[in-house]
Amino acid sequence: MNTNTVVEATTNAAAAAACAVQTAGAKLADTVGKQAAEGQAFLKQALAWLTEHGLDFAVNVLAAVLILLVGGLVVKGIVAAVRKALMKSRRVDELLRTFICSVVSKTGWAILFIVALGRLGVDVGPLVASLGVTGVVLGFAFKESLGSLASGLMIALNHPFKVGDYVITGGVEGAVTELNMMATVLATADNKKVTVPNAAVWGSAITNFSALGKRRVDTVVAVAYGTDLTKAVDVARTALQKVPGVLADPAPAVAVGSLGDSAVIINVRPWAACADYWAVFSGAQQAVKEAFEREGITIPFPQVNVHMANS
Numbered sequence: 001m002n003t004n005t006v007v008e009a010t011t012n013a014a015a016a017a018a019c020a021v022q023t024a025g026a027k028l029a030d031t032v033g034k035q036a037a038e039g040q041a042f043l044k045q046a047l048a049w050l051t052e053h054g055l056d057f058a059v060n061v062l063a064a065v066l067i068l069l070v071g072g073l074v075v076k077g078i079v080a081a082v083r084k085a086l087m088k089s090r091r092v093d094e095l096l097r098t099f100i101c102s103v104v105s106k107t108g109w110a111i112l113f114i115v116a117l118g119r120l121g122v123d124v125g126p127l128v129a130s131l132g133v134t135g136v137v138l139g140f141a142f143k144e145s146l147g148s149l150a151s152g153l154m155i156a157l158n159h160p161f162k163v164g165d166y167v168i169t170g171g172v173e174g175a176v177t178e179l180n181m182m183a184t185v186l187a188t189a190d191n192k193k194v195t196v197p198n199a200a201v202w203g204s205a206i207t208n209f210s211a212l213g214k215r216r217v218d219t220v221v222a223v224a225y226g227t228d229l230t231k232a233v234d235v236a237r238t239a240l241q242k243v244p245g246v247l248a249d250p251a252p253a254v255a256v257g258s259l260g261d262s263a264v265i266i267n268v269r270p271w272a273a274c275a276d277y278w279a280v281f282s283g284a285q286q287a288v289k290e291a292f293e294r295e296g297i298t299i300p301f302p303q304v305n306v307h308m309a310n311s
Contacts, residue, residue, distance in 0.1 A: 064116040071115070075108035151202035152181035165210040166274065170200035210274045214247065217270050217281045221288050222263035224298040229256055229264060232297050236268055239291035243283040245276035263300045 079101050161167050166175050172194050174186035184201050186194045223232050233254050240252045250271045257267035268288055272280035
């Protein structure tokens with residue numbers, strides 16, 4: 001390839017590149033011009049809208065803000081008044097008060113937002129209708145949770161137990177440590193935290209050991225068949241009087257309960273405050289055993305008499 005050919009090729013490439021750059025520049029200028037024209041048109045439309053509707057829009061925004069601010073204070077005052085009124089009722093506990101106040105607060109704020117949107121010119125009719133449809137759909141999706149919520153409301157209305165009570169409910173035994181509208185939290189005797197959905201709580205029997213303030217401690221002691229039963233009953237009753245936590249009213253019940261295979265069974269049933277139940281349970285058995293030993297009353301081991309017939 002000679003020098004003239006190389007020079008010619010280089011010249012053609014440079015010319016092509018210059019043409020491409022010129023074409024790209026023209027397209028870029030055309031695009032920028034169109035965008036500038038569109039921006040100017042939008043700006044003119046915005047200025048025209050602000051000129052025509054700007055004052056009304058500003059007034060509506062200010063009115064909506066005032067509705068939310070003033071309405072928020074009104075809702076807060078209503079909630080405080082409702083809470084104060086509910087606190088005067090002995091049948092309404094803290095769980096129900098919290099739930100009612102929460103419903104009143106959320107309902108009030110929902111109304112405020114709808115009114116504020118209406119003041120801004122938003123058509124709230126379709127919004128309210130869509131909320132109704134959404135509520136139905138969510139109701140089907142969360143029917144179990146809604147069941148627990150309804151059960152929580154029933155628990156709040158009937159208050160079968162309160163925080164601190166020792167209960168059996170939903171197949172779990174323990175002390176109630178927390179109550180809310182969805183679940184009941186129990187602490188078991190071995191210090192496990194168990195959360196029971198309120199649907200399971202209200203849907204089963206509830207045994208409250210703390211509701212009546214007193215519990216009967218049921219225990220038994222066995223004596224030999226040759227024992228003076230009147231003396232054994234008196235000794236057991238006297239021993240119970242010295243056990244800390246045993247209540248005098250109701251008086252402890254001590255009586256012959258049954259005739260066993262190898263001993264006479266005596267029912268020993270003192271009463272105690274709920275908090276003292278286990279201390280009295282243990283103390284009563286120890287006190288009766290020690291009293292029987294001092295008085296020479298025998299507590300027999302299980303035994304079987306075998307009679308051999310002569311062959």
